[in-house]
Amino acid sequence: MSNLLVTGGAGFIGTNFIRFWRSRHPDDYIVNLDALTYAGHRENLSDLEGDPRYEFVHGNIGSYDLVYGIMKVCKIDTVVNFAAETHVDRSLAGPDAERLFYETNLMGTLTLLRAAREAGVPRFHQISTDEVFGDLPLDRPDLKFHEGYPYSPNSPYAISKATADFAVRGFFRTHGLPGITTSNCTNNYGRYQTPEKLIPRAIALLNAGQKVKLYTDEHGVPGKNVRDWLHVEDHCGAIEAILLRGKIGETYCIGGESELSNYQLVERMLAIMSEITGKSLSMEANVELVADRPGHDLRYAMDISNIRRELGWQPKHTFESGFRSTVEWYTSPEGRLWLEGVSGNTEQVREGQNRTLPQQRK
Template sequence: MTDTYQPHKLLVTGGAGFIGTNFVHYWLQQYPDNRIVVLDALTYAGRRENLQTLEGQSNFRFVHGDILDQPLVEQLLREEDIDTLVHFAAESHVDRSIYGPDEFLKTNIDGTHSLLKAAKKVWLDEKPGFVHRFHHVSTDEVYGTLSPTDPAFTETTPYAPNSPYAASKAASDHVVRAYQHTYGLQTTTSNCSNNYGPYQYPEKLIPLAISRLLQGRPVPIYGDGQQIRDWLYVDDHNRGIDLIIRQGRVGETYNIGGNNEQANLSLIHELCALLDARFPDSAHVPHNQHITYVTDRPGHDRRYAIDNTKICLELGYMPQETFQSGLAKTVEWYLAQEAFWRGGVELFGVH
């Protein structure tokens, strides 16, 4: 038996980033009678212009601020009468965490704790009995790595994070759980696989490869390219979060996957073939001539895979995009949004 919950006023942290942007657009299209307040620090991967089409709408507000600013979060919860907090804000790039872990620990652990303290104070201490949700968005990387024959991650897989990024997300998951069990905060958590789609900052594998292939530049592949990820189209992820917020059980964790395991090298070859077909007269054809191999990164997890049986059986979740349809949509978006990616970034890698 699942709970039923009806959100009305949402605070979305990190709503100008990749997944958060898509979530905000998705939610207001599905539920135009709801109000969304976005809180985003606008670090390198957050872009206010991602939400430009929503500016001026009565059901949308953007606030430039940091999740570590607990008084600001408390103020927003009170003055907007927020009943639902959806927490996307995070440092999320593994390579960056390897070379600069401090910011990841600060944002992902301390930032999450700051939000939890604000939610506890306003929702529990000041308004006892107030019905609310705190949904925490996490990652499959908290579970560590799999061999080619291991079963996929389930919600009961022991945590074994291998990068500073994964460790910071694992810690934040535990703090969220503690606030639910200790104080009674009404939380849910989702652990997702690799997202892709519109608005993804071009340090991540798919947009990086698209931008470089279109310019005839080398596409770097770590090691032998046989690292396997489960790829989840971003709006399939958002549909899963929607189901969890509305129907998920308080205190529970749900894994959201795309049922699309792909080796990095296979993914890039598929992307090259798609661009070959799209631009047969390009000077860059065949696009796979631009694939280059570079030294593998430290501690690179070999395989992630999500078993999403729980969310499918309990909440009726099912991804709507195949990898082929999602990749085609993603390529078309980037082709139409050249200003978003041109210039790109030199740091590269995958989630």
């Protein structure tokens, strides 16, 4: 039996992770610490509220006293750090935005590490991204990121995550505690993703009868950027494998082996939505081409042979079935209601208001 502190558990992957972990480890106790920024939705897990093995705490990972208090009072033995500012476009919005990314992603992670060490928490897993590696050329399909690939982050988001990875590694090297692991994962898709990200945003626009926006390069080529897509439940499975069998001090690369250009992804989405709705949707009629964002990474792709060999993990979902069920959910009454409910939630709420610690664990 374990007592987990999951940070950022009201966000996309954190929500899915808490559901995944509870289904596989029903006796474990989970504290979900989340600042409820525009990207955090407590109601994602409202069915768990009142359960003695689940506690939601509204607060900031950068508040030392709060996180140390949770770790002590709840006898936390494992921290899984999802909490982050995650949207690349937002990180490009100027110095205030950049500061927020570093405060949360780097300084917040360091605060968690310090608190974990002081509170004697033995295990800490840092959730990171493939974006720390920079990007790959479009014309070299043989090249992929892997655990030994050099870091070369481009956006403020990627730089803040890369520096956090270094901080986690260096903290362990210096202090030896908590026992850390890190994972760098490719793009996730699935339920509960905030609709500023490509897939839910595109579906929300189509649900509302509007056009999908697709970035176009300076030569007018639309959606050429390639991403390696992984179903969020497979990401959760990989994190579980690392928590249960991963080697302390190691980094694991996670990916879906499903490379698609954004153009191909939107094309597939339109085809599935045409089938679901009975309306004929096409790239010509339902897509609006917009100017590219600065420094847009070209291609991400991951070599997952290490985690496959060492931990026996590999994706269970095929892109075809996983993506179809994802599109089906966002177009279902439940998914549409969820999208509508979170769409207006753009205000940044920084500090937690409910900073009360959970009841002492026996």
